[in-house]
Amino acid sequence: MSEPAAPEHRAIYLTGPTASGKSAVGVELARLLDAEILALDSMTLYRGMDVGTAKATTSERGGVPHHLIDVLDPWESASVAQYRGWAIEAIRDVESRGRRALFVGGTALYLKAMLRGLFEGPGADxxxxxxxxxxxxxxxxxxxxxxxxxxxxxxxxxxxxxxxxxxxxxxxxxxxxxxxxxxxxxxxERPASGVRVFALELPRPVLYDRINRRVSAMFDAGLVDEVRRLQSAPRPLSGVAAQGVGYSEVIAHLEGGPGLDRTIDLIQIRTRQFAKRQGTWFRGLAEVAPLAMEPGEPAEAVAKRIAARIEGGGEG
Structure with a gap:
């Protein structure tokens, strides 16, 4: 099978709902493929928004170069078209070093834009x-x-x-x-052909338990302090940043809304709802190949399964 011509179609994509383990699998897969990781995430674009976005730490990145992270200040915003432009430039940069571009993240609109482009229609008359x-x-x-x-x-x-x-x-x-x-x-809306796109899937009870535990861990790691710091910055958060799941609820809490326990509950509920919507999105894209994971399956084992499918010439 010949490689697709467009840079965005030569890249490999690893997606799935929040808390499904994409970051860890992505690092292991990047090592196997000699790839660099490009974040497919609308929230990790923001500097200083680390805890609430579950942004991979330096140690969690395992020495694998990561791109499209920390490119915006929290008061800025970017369109899907801007992200797509940055992403294509990043792909070319990675490939110029003889390495593969591996997108890892769960923002469905970004994924669709990379796979199928953006519809603009004819210019205005x-x-x-x-x-x-x-x-x-x-x-x-x-x-x-x-x-x-x-x-x-x-x-x-x-x-x-x-x-x-x-x-x-x-x-x-x-x-x-x-x-x-x-x-x-x-x-x-025609699907792209020849692109390798994998979506991690976990049994729903397992995924929901992971989400609940992740949200609790975010509060232990200082999410409230992070939001308080962002709120005290010289410029207010952009609409996109302030509406992120986790951030909007903590902002409401700090402004006299629900108490801390109720805020944690709300974030867990809304994150589970978000994960369900993500799964629906990914199942609706013909390019996406679902990859069922066993509960507790090591990230390295999942990455090896994906790499075998890629190197075997499958389309995803």
């Missing part, structure tokens, strides 16, 4: 857009939404009748391409 804006002003947003419903029912169904910006954009795309916006998106 100022003349068409200005005319549609004028029609919306004269006829009302509902009239344009009704027109969109006739031309592209799928897109109209997911847009609020008052969402003028997106309605105008959808009509603009139809006029410029002769194709419904939803049809173009479906074309973009």
């Amino acid at each position: 100022p003349v068409v857009r200005e005319r549609l804006e004028a029609e919306a002003e004269a006829q009302g947003d509902a009239a344009l939404h009704a027109r969109l419903a006739m031309l592209d029912p799928a897109t109209a169904a997911r847009l609020h009748p008052n969402d003028r910006r997106r309605i105008v954009r959808a009509l603009e795309v139809i006029e410029l391409t002769g194709t419904a916006f939803s049809a173009l998106q479906r074309q973009h």
Whole structure:
């Protein structure tokens, strides 16, 4: 099997729900493959957000180079498109040293963007857009939404009748391409071929127990102090950083909300819910090959199984 041409398709991906053991397996797999690790995680991008993101410590990284970690201050934010650009640049950097790029993390939107790219559609046409804006002003947003419903029912169904910006954009795309916006998106949804993507899976009771214990360990490691320090910084946390599971609940606690025990309970519940959503996401991506783990199976053993499938020429 020939290697895919695009850098992001030459990379190897290790994903799975939070607390499934990705970091430890990733380090062992990187050693076996002579790879460097690129974080596939929207929260470990932030400096100073270490405890609540379960960011791998220096010792846990085991001497394996890690990239795309600690690249933003907590008051900054980055789009999926920015992450994808950084990631492709990092892949090329790793490959320039004759090593493989191994993505490890559980941010599903990042994974999908790396595998399938980002749908942007044709560039804006100022003349068409200005005319549609004028029609919306004269006829009302509902009239344009009704027109969109006739031309592209799928897109109209997911847009609020008052969402003028997106309605105008959808009509603009139809006029410029002769194709419904939803049809173009479906074309973009085609799975990538030849990419090695593995998702760790544990029995749900085992995963949930690991989540509960991890959250408790975060509080023992100083999560409340970490959030207090972030809150006292000269600039406030970005919306993305402040809404991270664990951070938003501790912020509420520090601002007079639920007590500490209830806060721990809430984070455990919401992390379990998040893990369930992650599993649904990964199962919905055709590129992903599930990898069942036995409870207590050593990370090295899991990594050896993955490496054998990669070196054996399987697609994941």
